[in-house]
Amino acid sequence: MSDASEELAKRSVRGVGGEPFRRLLTTWTATSVADGVRATALPLYTAVSTRDPLSVSAVAVAEVLPWLLVALPAGALVDRFPRRPTLVAAHSFRALLTLLLVWFVHTGQAGMFVLLGCAFLLSGAETFADSATQSLLVSAAGERDLERANGRFVGAETVGVEIAGPLAAAGLFAWRPSLCFALTALAFGFAALWIPRVSAEVEPVRSGGGRSIAGEIRQGTAFVLRSPGLRAVVGTVGAVTLLTGAVNTIAMLFALESLGLAPATVPVLFVCAAAGTLLASRVTPWLSARFGGANVMIAALFVLAGGMATLELVRIPVAAWSSYFVMGFGAGTWNVLSSANRQRLTPESMMGRVTSAYRVFAWGLMPLGAGVAGPLAEVTSPATVISVSAALVAVVAVLCAPLLRRLATAARE
Template identity: 30%
Template sequence: MRALKSARLGADFSKLWTASAVSNVGDGITMVAGPLLVASLTSEPALVAGAAFTQQLPWLIIALISGVYVDRLDRRRLVVVVNVLRGLALAVLAVAVATSTASVPLIYLVFFLLGAGETVADTAFSAMVPATVAPGQLTSANSRMVATSILGNQILAKPLGGWLFAVGAALPFAADALTFLVAAALTSAVRITPAKPPAGGSVREDVAAGIRWLWRHRLLRTLAVSMGVANVAFCAAFAIFALYARQRLGLTEVGYGMLLTTFGVGGLAGSFLAPRLGKRFGARALLRGGLIVEIITHAVLAATTEPLVAAAILIVFGVHSVNWGIIVATQFQTAVPDELRGRVGSVYALTQVSGAAAGSLLGGLIAQAASINTPFWVAAAAMTVVAVAAWRPLRAA
C-alpha cells in the first residue's frame, strides 16, 4: 500500500523518499552508538557530550556557505558525493573500532565531517523535493518524508543501534556507512533538471543575497524568527528535562525513557494527519494554532506534577511540531525561487540551530538560579510574545 501511494508522486520522488528513509535509519543508529563508543573510551561526561556537539558545530560555522554551493552546483551530484564521503568516513571509524585503534579525537573528527556533510546534503535534499513532485503534492511529499524520518530515526534505529553496538562495537558504524552508500546510489538515479546557478559573485555576496531575500519576505521572515525564538524557549526548557522528569514528575530512568517516546508517537501521528489537517483548516489556522499549542505545552509542563498529563500534552506537542515543520517546508519550497533554495534554506536552518544552542545554554542557568520548572514558565511567556507578534503576518500563509 505504501509503495502504491508513493508511486502516485512519481518514481523520482520514490527514490528520494527511499534514500531519505535508509539514511535516517543509519543516522539514528550512529546517534545511539556514538555516545556509547565515546563512553567506552572515557568516563568524562564533557567528552561524551562533546561528540554530539561536534556534529552540530558545522551548522553554526558553515551552514551559510553550504547553502551557496547547494545553489551553485548540481544538487543531485552534490548529495551523491557527500553521502559517499560520509560513508567512507564512517568506514574508517568502523575499521578503527574493529582494530581497537579508535580514539576520542578520531571520533570527534569523523562526527565533525558527518555534520559538515549534513549541512550540504540536508539543504540540497530539501531543495530537490520540489523538482520531483507537482506543487500541489508538496504537503503529501513532505509528510511522507517526515513520517519515514520519525519511524526510521526515532523509533526503529534507536534499539537497533544499541543492539548492534552490544553485538560488536564496529557494527553500527559499518551499518551507517552502508546506508550512506545505498542512499547515494538511489539519489544518483533521480532525474531532475539542475537549478540555474547564480550569476558570478563572491561567496559573501551569494550569502547576502539569501539573507536579503528571506528578510524581505514577510511571511517566511516571520516563520524563521518565530521558530528561532521558539527553539530558544523549547531547548531552554528541555535542556533540563531529565532532571525535571525525576524531580518534578517523580519518574525513574525507565519512566523518563517512556516519556520521551511520546514525542515520537505524536510526531508520527502528526505526519499522517498533516495532509488532512491542511485541507480541513488551512495553513494559516494551523500555524496560529501551533503557537497556542506551544504556549499551552510549556504552561502545562510548568504547572503539572502528573506524568500522564505531561505525556498527553507532549503527544499533542508532537503532532503540532511535525505539522508546523511540514507547513513551513511547503511554504519555503513554494515561495523561494529554485536558484535561491539552498541559500535561503541554509539561513533558515542557521536560525533554528542557533536558537537551539542558545536555549540549551540558558535552560540550565535559569533552572539553577530559580527552580526546575521555571524554564517552562519562561518558555510559555516567550511564546506568548511570539504569538502576539506573529499573529498578523501569518495571515499570508
C-alpha cells in the first residue's frame, strides 16, 4: 500500500484510534477550556465590576436560559444541516463575540446589557455546537467504541471546564480581566479552523427537512417519550440532576458551617469531584466490559448516593474531600454509559434533537434543584437537604434498575 493510500485509510478509520475522532477530540478539548475560562471569568467580572448580587444572578440566569429556550430548536436545525459547517459557524460566532467582549472589557464599557447579551448568545451558540459535536462523535467513533469515546470526551470536558479553564481564568484575571476573554476567543477561533480537518466521511445522515422546525421538535420529543430506553435515561437524568443540583447549592454553606472548612479550601471539594470524574472517564469502559453496562450504571447511582451520605454523616474535612471524589466518580461513570446507550438508541438523522432534549433535562432541572434547596435548608438544615437527596438518589437507583437493564439489552440489539 502506498503512503498516500495509507494516509487515506488512516483518515477514514472509525474508533477512538482513528484520525477523525482524534481531531474531533482536539476541538472538544479546546472549546472545553474556553468554556471553563468563560464560566469562571464572566460571573467574576460581573461581581467585581458591579458589586451587585442581582447582577451576578442575572448573568448566571442568562447563561442557563438558552438550554431551556434555544436547545430544542437548535437540535432540529443541527439535524437539517451538515454538522461540520454548523460547528465552524458556531465556533466562529463565539470567537467573534468574545473578541467584542474583550474590547468592551478592556475599554471599561462592559455594562450589564453587554454582559447579559454575551452570556445569553455564547450559551445559545453552545447549544448548536454541543448537538453537532455529539452527532459527529457517534459517526467518528463507531458503535463499538462509544463507551471509550464518551469516556475520552467526559475526561476532556472535566479537565477543561472544571480544572484547566478555572485555573487559567484565575491567573489571567489577576493580571488583566480582558485576557481571560482573549484566551477564550483564541480557543474558539482555533476550533473553527480545526474542525474542517475532521474527515467529511464521518458526516452523519441529515433529516429530510420536510417538516417545519416545530414539527421536527415534536417528532424528536415524541421519539424520546415513546422509546422505553430513552425514557429511562432521560427520566433518571432529570431526577438525579435535580437532587445533585440541590446538594451542590447547599454544599458550600454546609462545608463552612458544619465542617468548619476555611473559605479558601472550599473549592478543593469541586476539584476532588473533578478528579473522581476524570478517573471514571478512563475506567468506565473497562468496568462496562467486565461487569455489564446496566450493572455499572445502577452501581454508579448507588456510589453517588453513598458519596452524598458520607458527606453528611462523617463530618471531617478529609471525609468531605473523599465524598466529593466518590460523587464525581459516580456521576462520571453514569454520564459515560448513559451517553453511549442514548446514542445507540437514536437514529443518526435525529441525533441533534435527541441530544438537545437530553440536555434540557440534564441541565434544565438544575436551577429547580437549587431553588428548592435554599428554602428546605432554611426550614430544616443544610444537612437535611444532603441526607434527603442521598436517600432519594438511592430510591431512584432501585426504581430505575429494571428499566436500565432493559435499556442496556435494547442498546446491544
